[in-house]
Amino acid sequence: MDFPSSQEMIDQVVQIAKGFYARKDRAHDLEHALRVRNWGKKIALAEGADVTVIELAALLHDIGRSGAVEKTHAQSSAGLAVNILHKAGYSEDLIARVKEAIIAHSREAGYEPETLEAKILYDADKLDFVGAIGLGRLFTLGGVQGWPIMGENSCESFYQERIQGYQEHLFTKTALTYFKPLFLYMEEFWRQLHSEMI
Numbered sequence: 001m002d003f004p005s006s007q008e009m010i011d012q013v014v015q016i017a018k019g020f021y022a023r024k025d026r027a028h029d030l031e032h033a034l035r036v037r038n039w040g041k042k043i044a045l046a047e048g049a050d051v052t053v054i055e056l057a058a059l060l061h062d063i064g065r066s067g068a069v070e071k072t073h074a075q076s077s078a079g080l081a082v083n084i085l086h087k088a089g090y091s092e093d094l095i096a097r098v099k100e101a102i103i104a105h106s107r108e109a110g111y112e113p114e115t116l117e118a119k120i121l122y123d124a125d126k127l128d129f130v131g132a133i134g135l136g137r138l139f140t141l142g143g144v145q146g147w148p149i150m151g152e153n154s155c156e157s158f159y160q161e162r163i164q165g166y167q168e169h170l171f172t173k174t175a176l177t178y179f180k181p182l183f184l185y186m187e188e189f190w191r192q193l194h195s196e197m198i
């Protein structure tokens with residue numbers, strides 16, 4: 001019997017993840033997960049982390065966003081990820097490390113990223129909310145939530161309350177290096193937007 005290669009196993013996980021991400025919130029869809037995977041791999045290589053753990057955690061980190069049964073989407077995603085990876089034949093040790101990274105990728109669950117892989121997943125996820133892609137995602141999310149551009153409960157207030165603070169929370173030097181120019185681009189966007197108000 002031929003065993004699937006590690007790449008084939010990951011491709012299988014992508015296919016399963018695709019089903020979970022097929023929903024209206026396009027700010028947290030498969031494309032987001034794939035970009036987080038790319039950022040995660042880049043950071044993992046620079047920081048000497050386990051690329052497979054990062055890759056699997058990134059692909060599955062937001063699958064529990066719809067129909068959440070646990071307290072938070074991070075916990076739901078982690079629970080679903082454990083089942084998927086078990087069925088795919090991954091080792092207990094690897095599954096535990098992926099689970100830990102997914103649970104800690106969002107602060108809403110009250111977990112702090114402790115392992116290097118959890119820190120990298122956290123950082124990679126935040127990098128997808130800055131730059132031109134970040135702006136695209138912000139307004140996509142605003143559309144789903146019914147937010148105005150500015151004012152109370154708006155795209156701008158989400159930006160000010162969440163995204164502006166990411167810089168102080170990133171864990172890895174590598175992510176911070178990538179973050180800075182993308183963040184400045186976003187800051188400039190809001191300056192421009194306000195300058196257009198007559």
Ligand SMILES: [Fe+2]
Pocket residue numbers: 061062073074105106
């Ligand atoms: Fe998330």
Ligand SMILES: [Fe+2]
Pocket residue numbers: 028032036061062125
């Ligand atoms: Fe995410």
